[in-house]
Amino acid sequence: MISRKEAIALGGIQGKELDDLCEYASQVRDQTWGKQLTYSRKVFIPLTNMCRDRCGYCTFVKGPQSPEAQVMTETAVMHRVQQGEASGCREALFSLGERPEKRYPQLQHFLEHHGFRRLIDYLAHCAEQVLAKSTLLPHLNPGTLTRNELRQLKPVSASMGMMLESASQRLLRPGQAHHRCPDKVPNVRLKTLDDAGRLAIPFTTGLLIGIGETWQERIEALLLINALHQQHGHIQEVIIQNFRAKPGTAMAHCHEPDLDDMRRTLAVARLLLSPRISLQAPPNLHADYPAYIRSGLNDWGGISPVTQDHINPERAWPQIDHLATACQAQGYTLKQRLTVYPDYLKRPAFIQPLGPKLIAMSSQLNATDALNPIDQLTRGDGLSHDPHISHPMACTA
Ligand SMILES: O=c1nc2n(C[C@H](O)[C@H](O)[C@H](O)CO)c3cc(O)ccc3cc-2c(=O)[nH]1
Ligand SMILES: C[C@H]1O[C@@H](n2cnc3c(N)ncnc32)[C@H](O)[C@@H]1O
Numbered sequence: 001m002i003s004r005k006e007a008i009a010l011g012g013i014q015g016k017e018l019d020d021l022c023e024y025a026s027q028v029r030d031q032t033w034g035k036q037l038t039y040s041r042k043v044f045i046p047l048t049n050m051c052r053d054r055c056g057y058c059t060f061v062k063g064p065q066s067p068e069a070q071v072m073t074e075t076a077v078m079h080r081v082q083q084g085e086a087s088g089c090r091e092a093l094f095s096l097g098e099r100p101e102k103r104y105p106q107l108q109h110f111l112e113h114h115g116f117r118r119l120i121d122y123l124a125h126c127a128e129q130v131l132a133k134s135t136l137l138p139h140l141n142p143g144t145l146t147r148n149e150l151r152q153l154k155p156v157s158a159s160m161g162m163m164l165e166s167a168s169q170r171l172l173r174p175g176q177a178h179h180r181c182p183d184k185v186p187n188v189r190l191k192t193l194d195d196a197g198r199l200a201i202p203f204t205t206g207l208l209i210g211i212g213e214t215w216q217e218r219i220e221a222l223l224l225i226n227a228l229h230q231q232h233g234h235i236q237e238v239i240i241q242n243f244r245a246k247p248g249t250a251m252a253h254c255h256e257p258d259l260d261d262m263r264r265t266l267a268v269a270r271l272l273l274s275p276r277i278s279l280q281a282p283p284n285l286h287a288d289y290p291a292y293i294r295s296g297l298n299d300w301g302g303i304s305p306v307t308q309d310h311i312n313p314e315r316a317w318p319q320i321d322h323l324a325t326a327c328q329a330q331g332y333t334l335k336q337r338l339t340v341y342p343d344y345l346k347r348p349a350f351i352q353p354l355g356p357k358l359i360a361m362s363s364q365l366n367a368t369d370a371l372n373p374i375d376q377l378t379r380g381d382g383l384s385h386d387p388h389i390s391h392p393m394a395c396t397a
């Protein structure tokens with residue numbers, strides 16, 4: 001483990017020095033997580049892609065005038081969930097725009113038409129339906145939430161998440177990634193993380209790397225996350241996600257972080273964060289699995305046999321057997337996990353009221369895993385033209 005001062009001094013290291021740092025981070029990972037890497041088999045549910053923010057890197061967001069703007073109906077949600085069940089998924093990842101109903105009357109009308117006041121109420125309802133009618137566990141990623149909203153969502157989810165992205169205030173200035181994004185104000189996001197801890201919600205957070213933050217700001221963000229975890233014990237995983245530049249966004253021409261930058265950041269994250277916080281990087285946003293494994297991560301996050309990564313739709317998921325082979329070549333097995341990590345199953349406050357269901361699913365997963373460790377995953381999605389996904393205008397008649 002390293003100090004803040006040491007971490008800051010590691011910015012820019014390369015070559016042998018960087019190799020040694022990564023080796024140290026890998027040893028620390030191995031001591032806690034052993035020779036096993038994990039992933040969660042999931043379906044992606046983009047409940048709506050409308051959002052009141054406009055992050056400079058985001059292609060997910062669509063304005064109501066766009067033909068791609070959508071709100072998923074409950075039928076569409078359940079259809080996708082059933083496809084996920086049939087493909088061995090255990091997680092329904094709800095990821096959506098932030099408070100779009102505050103900006104767009106079309107969305108308000110959709111909600112009223114279906115008997116809901118706020119988008120969060122509709123999200124809670126859909127998650128409840130998933131729990132009642134399927135074996136998938138909801139993981140909710142709707143962005144910033146008040147303590148009351150978190151309290152409302154906890155009983156209908158196994159875990160929740162929200163990327164801190166960055167703790168840099170600078171990124172709110174004109175020309176920066178979070179200009180005019182009220183939900184990306186670092187103190188607002190840190191408050192959500194703190195409230196989630198007070199309510200004992202197993203929580204995922206992380207940093208988006210390469211959106212204009214400095215190395216020192218990255219370190220400060222990791223330390224803030226770790227401090228909240230030391231207070232509440234609720235940060236189950238930290239995602240280190242590399243920014244990908246996308247055509248049509250404000251940041252289309254910005255530099256993407258290079259492999260050394262990601263290795264350095266993963267290794268320092270492993271050495272700064274509490275060892276029991278899972279360290280995750282998505283496998284579909286880069287090409288070098290061995291280098292990532294050798295930088296100290298222990299988890300690949302959610303991977304879907306059914307749906308695209310709707311945040312990065314141009315980046316296909318790897319086939320699980322391919323990923324498993326890459327892990328094996330480095331001396332690691334690949335294991336499916338639930339959206340909530342095993343540590344929390346021993347802590348009743350974190351799994352109320354779903355505890356018995358989660359514990360049963362965890363044992364069942366371990367039993368199946370012993371029989372059938374690797375399944376084939378198909379590429380792509382084929383759902384982008386899902387007839388059940390409605391244009392909001394079509395629903396507000
Ligand atoms: O497919 C994706 N899954 C994303 N996930 C899902 C994640 O990989 C899994 O659902 C969790 O690992 C479940 O524990 C996120 C979850 C969060 O709580 C916060 C941010 C993300 C970001 C992404 C993402 O960009 N793409
Ligand atoms: C769901 C998460 O996806 C991430 N996200 C959004 N846009 C991009 C991009 N261009 N590249 C990589 N990650 C992105 C953000 O961190 C968001 O919180």
Ligand code: SF4
Pocket residue numbers: 051052053054055058059060061096097098143183
């Ligand atoms: S990243 Fe999230 S908050 Fe930002 S514009 Fe996209 S959907 Fe909205």
